[in-house]
Amino acid sequence: MTMEVGTVPWTIKGELILNCNCTVFCPCVVSLGDHPPTEGYCQAWSGIRIDEGQYGDIDLSGLNVGLMLEIPGKMARGNWKAAAYIDDRASDEAFEALVHIFSGAAKGTTGLFKMLVSEFLGAERAPVAFDTEGKTRRLTVGKIIQGAVTPIEGKDPDQDVVATNTNYWMGPDITVAKADKGKVRAFGRVWDFDGRSAEICQIDWKGPGR
Template structure:
């Protein structure tokens, strides 16, 4: 899909606010995440019952949407950047979150992605509505998600510069993958580390080079 075809989705009728939470949506693609944990994030297997290695979580994430829609709005080819802050145990909530939405998104796609990543759209990301106590906001931005070999790279203007690579295993051709989990992002999580993890956004100044990272193939949907 070309950039022009994505922009042309402005013909889609504006959403009805009362319909939020009932609109069918789906996203397939890849998510990368880098947090301040010094070793692989314990939340993947403990499902938030074990605290982050530093006692609190600060993270950035990037989502590449290969195929997706929100109602009639096409989301395919768009990227999203996220900033997350969790004060303690993930399952206890009180999260703060912010989203950077691909500047190529149509108005309908932009609003739909805000609904998805704020949890209002329900479904896979519906837990955000419960866990996020403060949504810091959403902004349109140039969101670049690149893949070069095994390296994944997220660049969101001057706000997020991130790069993650899988942690090497005994067989260099095989990634280390935690499989068959109940993690909300997806059942199979590739163990990774950040070669660059810089955030300068919403008053946060974070540098997580060398810290924990994750790579996950996502297949999300809603509202159920």
């Protein structure tokens, strides 16, 4: 019997990177969306590397996902626009499962998308590459997203600068980074966020409960 969407147990463990148009580190991490982005609005791309993942009996391990996000003001006020790019190596079942998760329909950690995203621009298959070279993480989604982020250097260059024990929805420990490259060409948007705020986060998401 097929389980209803929103009742299927799922998990994703891996790493997330994000680059937005904020000129300094994203205020949303510590204000939880109560403080507006530095430019008054948010435009962002994100990449997710799934090291281990399940949606019911469907294996999601080894797949990557790219996201495009547009938020008109404070994160917590909603009215987001979002699009998802699903690894073209995904099976039809895995593609459908990842759409459920990243649209918020599967509830759980990403369930807030269902509440905050007013316009889901869609999900499509694309070649999504998430690579790590030294401390730099690179995301390539076809010709749509070309991104690279590197942690900023702290007093001890061997230790990342990390905001720990936060209540941020993505995860409690957010590594402060900066974009070496952040180019997006999608849905009529042409963005270039080179040198802008970026984040790196180890994720351990699940659903349908929190």
